[in-house]
Amino acid sequence: MARNLLGIRHLTQDDIQELLSLSADFKLRILEKREVPNMSDQVVGMLFFENSTRTRVSFEQAAHYLKMKSANFSSGGSSMAKGETFSDTITTLRYERLNGLVIRHRASGSAALAARYFGGPVLNAGDGQHEHPTQALGDALTIIERKGELKGLQVSIVGDVEHSRVARSNAWLLSKMGAEVRFVGPRTLMPAHMQMLPGEVHYDLRSGIDGADVIICLRLQKERMADGMLSSITEYASMYQVNRESLRWANRDCIVMHPGPINRGVEVDDVAADGERSVINSQIENGIFVRMASLYWVFTSKAKSPDSPPPKLRVAKTVPAQPKTVARTAAKAKKAVAGSKKK
Amino acid sequence: MKTLLKNGRILDPSQDLDIIGHLVIEDTQVSEFGAEVDQTDIDEVYDCTGMWITPGLVDPHVHLREPGQQHKETIASGTQAAAAGGFTTIACMPNTEPALDNPALIDFILDKAASPEAGGVFVAPVGALTVDMAGERLTDLSALKRAGIVAASDEGYPLQNSAMMQQAMEFCVQLDLPIMSHCEDLSLTKGASMNDGAVSAMLGLKGMPRSAEEIMVMRNCLLSLHTNCQLHVMRVSTWGAVEMIRQAKYLGAPVTCEICPMHFTFTDEAIGEFQTHYKITPPLRTQLDIDIILQGLNDGTIDCISSDHSPHASHEVEVPFEDAPFGHSGLESTVGVTLTMLTHRGILTPLETIRKLSTKPAQILRLEAGTLKPGETPVAQVTVIDPECQWTFDRHKTFSKSKNSPFHAMALKGKAMLTFCGGEIYRDAMFPDARYTINE
Numbered sequence A: 001m002a003r004n005l006l007g008i009r010h011l012t013q014d015d016i017q018e019l020l021s022l023s024a025d026f027k028l029r030i031l032e033k034r035e036v037p038n039m040s041d042q043v044v045g046m047l048f049f050e051n052s053t054r055t056r057v058s059f060e061q062a063a064h065y066l067k068m069k070s071a072n073f074s075s076g077g078s079s080m081a082k083g084e085t086f087s088d089t090i091t092t093l094r095y096e097r098l099n100g101l102v103i104r105h106r107a108s109g110s111a112a113l114a115a116r117y118f119g120g121p122v123l124n125a126g127d128g129q130h131e132h133p134t135q136a137l138g139d140a141l142t143i144i145e146r147k148g149e150l151k152g153l154q155v156s157i158v159g160d161v162e163h164s165r166v167a168r169s170n171a172w173l174l175s176k177m178g179a180e181v182r183f184v185g186p187r188t189l190m191p192a193h194m195q196m197l198p199g200e201v202h203y204d205l206r207s208g209i210d211g212a213d214v215i216i217c218l219r220l221q222k223e224r225m226a227d228g229m230l231s232s233i234t235e236y237a238s239m240y241q242v243n244r245e246s247l248r249w250a251n252r253d254c255i256v257m258h259p260g261p262i263n264r265g266v267e268v269d270d271v272a273a274d275g276e277r278s279v280i281n282s283q284i285e286n287g288i289f290v291r292m293a294s295l296y297w298v299f300t301s302k303a304k305s306p307d308s309p310p311p312k313l314r315v316a317k318t319v320p321a322q323p324k325t326v327a328r329t330a331a332k333a334k335k336a337v338a339g340s341k342k343k
Numbered sequence B: 001m002k003t004l005l006k007n008g009r010i011l012d013p014s015q016d017l018d019i020i021g022h023l024v025i026e027d028t029q030v031s032e033f034g035a036e037v038d039q040t041d042i043d044e045v046y047d048c049t050g051m052w053i054t055p056g057l058v059d060p061h062v063h064l065r066e067p068g069q070q071h072k073e074t075i076a077s078g079t080q081a082a083a084a085g086g087f088t089t090i091a092c093m094p095n096t097e098p099a100l101d102n103p104a105l106i107d108f109i110l111d112k113a114a115s116p117e118a119g120g121v122f123v124a125p126v127g128a129l130t131v132d133m134a135g136e137r138l139t140d141l142s143a144l145k146r147a148g149i150v151a152a153s154d155e156g157y158p159l160q161n162s163a164m165m166q167q168a169m170e171f172c173v174q175l176d177l178p179i180m181s182h183c184e185d186l187s188l189t190k191g192a193s194m195n196d197g198a199v200s201a202m203l204g205l206k207g208m209p210r211s212a213e214e215i216m217v218m219r220n221c222l223l224s225l226h227t228n229c230q231l232h233v234m235r236v237s238t239w240g241a242v243e244m245i246r247q248a249k250y251l252g253a254p255v256t257c258e259i260c261p262m263h264f265t266f267t268d269e270a271i272g273e274f275q276t277h278y279k280i281t282p283p284l285r286t287q288l289d290i291d292i293i294l295q296g297l298n299d300g301t302i303d304c305i306s307s308d309h310s311p312h313a314s315h316e317v318e319v320p321f322e323d324a325p326f327g328h329s330g331l332e333s334t335v336g337v338t339l340t341m342l343t344h345r346g347i348l349t350p351l352e353t354i355r356k357l358s359t360k361p362a363q364i365l366r367l368e369a370g371t372l373k374p375g376e377t378p379v380a381q382v383t384v385i386d387p388e389c390q391w392t393f394d395r396h397k398t399f400s401k402s403k404n405s406p407f408h409a410m411a412l413k414g415k416a417m418l419t420f421c422g423g424e425i426y427r428d429a430m431f432p433d434a435r436y437t438i439n440e
Helices: A013-031 A054-065 A086-095 A110-118 A133-147 A165-176 A205-209 A233-240 A270-274 A280-300 A324-342 B075-084 B103-114 B141-147 B162-175 B198-203 B210-227 B239-250 B261-265 B287-299 B334-343 B350-364
Strands: A043-048 A069-074 A100-105 A122-127 A154-158 A180-184 A200-202 A214-217 A255-257 B002-012 B017-026 B029-034 B044-047 B052-055 B057-062 B087-092 B122-128 B151-153 B179-182 B231-234 B255-259 B381-392 B411-421 B423-427 B436-438
Touching: A013 A133, A013 A165, A013 A280, A043 A054, A043 A086, A054 A069, A054 A100, A054 A122, A054 A133, A054 A280, A086 A100, A086 A110, A100 A110, A100 A280, A110 A122, A122 A133, A122 A280, A133 A165, A133 A214, A133 A255, A133 A280, A154 A165, A154 A205, A165 A180, A165 A214, A180 A205, A200 A205, A255 A280, B002 B029, B002 B350, B002 B381, B052 B350, B057 B075, B057 B350, B075 B087, B075 B103, B075 B411, B075 B423, B087 B381, B087 B411, B103 B122, B103 B141, B122 B141, B141 B162, B162 B179, B162 B210, B179 B210, B210 B231, B210 B239, B210 B255, B239 B255, B239 B287, B255 B261, B255 B287, B255 B350, B261 B287, B261 B334, B334 B350, B334 B381, B334 B411
Parallel strands: A043 A069, A043 A100, A100 A122, A154 A180, A154 A214, A180 A200, A214 A255, B002 B044, B002 B052, B057 B087, B087 B122, B122 B151, B151 B179, B179 B231, B231 B255
Antiparallel strands: B002 B017, B017 B029, B044 B436, B052 B381, B381 B411, B411 B423
16 A cells, blocks of 8 residues: 655654665765665656755655656646646546555645545645645754754744645654754744644743754745745845844854755855855755655554544545456367367 | 314423423414313324424524535425424525525525425525625615515624624614624635644644634624514524623624534544534634533523535535535434434423424524414424434435435434424324324
């Protein structure tokens, strides 16, 4: 049965550990030009309803290293543009005999919905403001490379928490692995009720990143200004920018992360983005290896992940079964032919 | 032709009656009921031992979807579902395509409801408050009233402009029409699809704050207080709204309100992994809200229970959560859920349950229904409910065209067994044949 990667929230500590070990192993193999698993019998669909550069390229690179075939779709070019419903699109792809599906969609929960119709492994490449599990895995691998382990680390997630799937996935992963998570941002960009998300809430940057080992900056969408959630970019930058000055509040060996694309001069300044503390480029590179691990992980599972919603089949069988009588007569005919040959 | 409903528990809230007895329907009218009735010349007998004999149930809030959205529901299928749910009178909402904003459409609804294909229940149309429900220009309410509307509403597209709402109320006072109001400040709920709370934060869905509902409840209650227009608040969901309505009633405003079974059964945690069947407006809230709602039901602040029957086709529901429409088809689960969640748990007595499902909604909308008194309804409207019937609701086995129900596979206790509107219009498959006899 298929295993899905719909979100970090659904994973156990063991799952995460397994994924991270796999990622580290794949990275070593690729860098040493050693062999990686050959998955050339699998075709994975890349279904990007929402624009994406890095996630998409990263998944394609991962598939390439595993020698998987990837079939690309974008919402503009697909029949969604012709009015096909989401579930019909997914069902169609299922009967196109794709083995797996990587999906990005603007709506939260769309990956879970796709998993209900697809019946095979579904990987969430970002669903609305819900989760972006492979980003969190890549970030975790990057942190482990620099810090050794996740347990006991002070991690601050700074910026537009409310609209960020990266913040949610990272918080789940890091807290499940024993790190202390802090959410930092203005009240207008922080959900009012945070008790079901793992982390402490800070509205002030200084207390939020005081003593932090890791700072994860979030991208600030310009549309938030239009929605009246912020009065101006300058005001936001003056209060929440991670820069040369504010980094002094964090630990001396603190690392700065950003899921990209970066708004330079808004959430980070050049010192934070390009300085020796920045690990932004490793994040991008590690993204490939964790996506390899994710693809490998969903395809090689024997058991179904217990927390992922069960794949609900609309139709019982992919190929209509041959009627038994026909099969039997065919077998008989074969036997008869074989018998006559013997004679 | 005389029909005897034998040996049931007769519950008639319009006369505060709760006795064991019999009821006789002669031709199309209730002729007699009580502990002792004249049992001569009886043609058919229904043995109602252990069951409740109640006035036909009244649902103040149903979407029949016709005209324009027959893929969700038709007047025929909706009225059949109503009969199967124990309802004999339903008020249908004006958010059809086109909206019920002119008298010809009201005629159309009434004709369709009276046609032989329909379920045989009374349909009381609710007219649109503004033309095309656009919130810009009031409809010709007097013409609509002459055509037969029982209330006016901009259901689903609540009137945001307070001056216009005040004017609408002035008109409605003059015409003696209640206004039914879905209370929502749309500026606070743009793009939102569930309760604004911990669950929405976790799922990454934009939340509807409770203040969006409460601001409008308060505004409408104040306008009602000052214009003296009868206001019926549809589907309250927050504890604040209940408290505000309590306050408005205390101040003497002619305000009533209703609740839909989803709001006293589930919290926003039921949404789980983006289950669109739990999407409703106003949204499912929290346990605290349910507690205050139960208190409001118990002390009478919440006047009645409506099914809020909002059928949607499966292809509309099986979409990402934020794209899904609001509401569920509830006509056939309302009695079961209400008895299971309220009556059997001691929140409401049997008599109060029937008051909230029948007598009170009829009084609010001034309908000739909700009573067993002979001659007070155009024809006999009687429902027989088996309060102890244990069954599992199956959304695939309903009369409604749409199967979007969150109560699917829920074990329920209590079911409408027989519905009479004039004659028998529904007999449940679980009503034993042995309980029905024809006297030759």
